[in-house]
Amino acid sequence: MAPSKREQFGSSFSFIMAVAGSAIGLGNIWRFPYMVGEHGGGAFIVAYIICCLFLAVPCFVCEAVIGRRGRSDVYGSLERLAPKSKWKWLGGVSVFAAFVIVSFYCVVGGWSLDFLVRSLSGRLSHGDPDGASILFKRMSSGTLEPLSMYVTFLLATALIVIGGIKKGIERFTKITTPLLFFLMVAMVIYSVSLPGASAGVEYLVRSDFSKMDAAGWACALGQAFFSMSLGIGAVLVYSSFMKKEDSILKGGLWTAASDTFFAIISGFAIMPAVFAAGFEPSAGPSLVYETLPFIFAKMGIEAPVLSWIMTMVFFLAILSAALTSSISMFEVCIEYLVHRFGIKRWQAAVAFLVPILMLGVPCVLSFGPLSEFKIFGLTVFDLCDFVCSNVLMTLGALAFAIFVGWRMKRADVFDEFTNGGTLGFSAKVFRPLYFFVRWLVPPIIIIIFISNLL
Numbered sequence: 001m002a003p004s005k006r007e008q009f010g011s012s013f014s015f016i017m018a019v020a021g022s023a024i025g026l027g028n029i030w031r032f033p034y035m036v037g038e039h040g041g042g043a044f045i046v047a048y049i050i051c052c053l054f055l056a057v058p059c060f061v062c063e064a065v066i067g068r069r070g071r072s073d074v075y076g077s078l079e080r081l082a083p084k085s086k087w088k089w090l091g092g093v094s095v096f097a098a099f100v101i102v103s104f105y106c107v108v109g110g111w112s113l114d115f116l117v118r119s120l121s122g123r124l125s126h127g128d129p130d131g132a133s134i135l136f137k138r139m140s141s142g143t144l145e146p147l148s149m150y151v152t153f154l155l156a157t158a159l160i161v162i163g164g165i166k167k168g169i170e171r172f173t174k175i176t177t178p179l180l181f182f183l184m185v186a187m188v189i190y191s192v193s194l195p196g197a198s199a200g201v202e203y204l205v206r207s208d209f210s211k212m213d214a215a216g217w218a219c220a221l222g223q224a225f226f227s228m229s230l231g232i233g234a235v236l237v238y239s240s241f242m243k244k245e246d247s248i249l250k251g252g253l254w255t256a257a258s259d260t261f262f263a264i265i266s267g268f269a270i271m272p273a274v275f276a277a278g279f280e281p282s283a284g285p286s287l288v289y290e291t292l293p294f295i296f297a298k299m300g301i302e303a304p305v306l307s308w309i310m311t312m313v314f315f316l317a318i319l320s321a322a323l324t325s326s327i328s329m330f331e332v333c334i335e336y337l338v339h340r341f342g343i344k345r346w347q348a349a350v351a352f353l354v355p356i357l358m359l360g361v362p363c364v365l366s367f368g369p370l371s372e373f374k375i376f377g378l379t380v381f382d383l384c385d386f387v388c389s390n391v392l393m394t395l396g397a398l399a400f401a402i403f404v405g406w407r408m409k410r411a412d413v414f415d416e417f418t419n420g421g422t423l424g425f426s427a428k429v430f431r432p433l434y435f436f437v438r439w440l441v442p443p444i445i446i447i448i449f450i451s452n453l454l
């Protein structure tokens with residue numbers, strides 16, 4: 001496709017809503033609050049903000065520079081910017097990583113759909129609280145129910161992406177990303193007003209810097225990359241649809257700020273409720289899917305209507321956060337096929353649905369019939385999560401930084417970053433940022449990556 005014919009986001013706002021929508025997802029809602037508690041409360045938040053500002057934002061800029069200058073999918077952009085080199089294979093790895101992530105991410109997306117459906121009928125807010133907390137295990141360990149929700153969530157993702165950038169992704173994320181914000185604010189108000197919620201607030205704000213060891217920093221970095229959707233080309237592909245006059249730095253800073261803000265308010269939405277219910281804050285999906293139904297059901301005894309509304313609000317928020325993220329991963333995959341083989345978007349989507357289902361079905365069943373099937377001691381779901389979140393995304397972000405810092409010409413990077421020298425503030429920060437990308441970002445990522453693996 002000729003660069004001039006490429007679709008574009010209608011405005012800078014639309015671009016930011018799409019990338020922020022990709023960034024704000026399940027990683028913010030269940031992973032971040034738990035990590036904050038485990039790694040010293042406020043101390044982890046400080047480390048996370050440092051990682052975001054000094055590592056994730058520069059890596060975001062690198063992906064955006066490659067995408068907007070390359071004006072193609074990940075593979076095609078790298079091929080265009082480094083012709084006849086092996087760099088394009090990095091694009092191949094990114095597409096593979098995006099395919100694996102979307103396959104397992106949709107499992108959790110399917111659960112939120114399931115819980116939203118249950119909440120509509122009032123089954124979550126009006127049931128027995130003890131039954132509500134074990135509902136998740138019963139549902140996720142089943143076969144037909146989680147599979148059908150998985151397929152529905154995946155098809156919804158595919159349909160939005162088939163709609164294209166303007167009619168599909170832009171239209172959807174421009175509504176859902178701001179909506180998500182209001183839904184979560186409503187949830188925070190509800191959560192902190194619960195009796196006994198102050199312990200949850202305390203859990204989030206106390207700072208214990210002694211807990212921020214190497215592992216804590218590794219978690220902060222991994223979380224920053226996962227949360228900002230870095231390392232698999234999602235930011236790169238979205239940036240390839242960005243207008244030439246929009247600011248890359250503004251996009252990066254807005255994404256980092258809204259993503260961090262959202263992670264923090266998710267903490268304040270969830271932890272007070274967890275403490276109010278007398279639960280121990282525990283890791284992973286259980287926090288959201290076991291604890292909160294219990295709370296909603298408990299509240300339902302005294303305030304059935306409020307509890308019914310808040311249950312729907314909460315699971316709608318999770319569902320829309322998950323969808324705006326999954327569409328960005330799916331877009332990485334189908335853009336690749338569209339460009340490589342010149343096929344239509346719907347054909348590319350159908351072609352990718354087959355392998356996604358082949359990997360996704362064992363991921364869904366990892367919580368039920370296949371829970372004993374382990375590879376390197378991990379279920380299929382956990383293995384996919386580990387390989388992508390801990391290895392492929394970090395190495396991908398590192399490779400994109402090396403590409404911009406060492407392979408592209410400095411003048412080209414400057415030109416793209418400052419829109420031909422017309423953006424005064426971007427021109428001012430270019431020098432330190434470029435120095436960072438060349439000399440500091442790669443070694444820091446390598447050190448943290450190795451210490452994390454050890």
Ligand code: PFF
Pocket residue numbers: 022023024025026027028101226227228229230232233234235325326328329
């Ligand atoms: N940032 C998303 C989250 O926090 O849930 C996850 C994600 C989305 C990772 C898109 C990678 C990606 F390309």
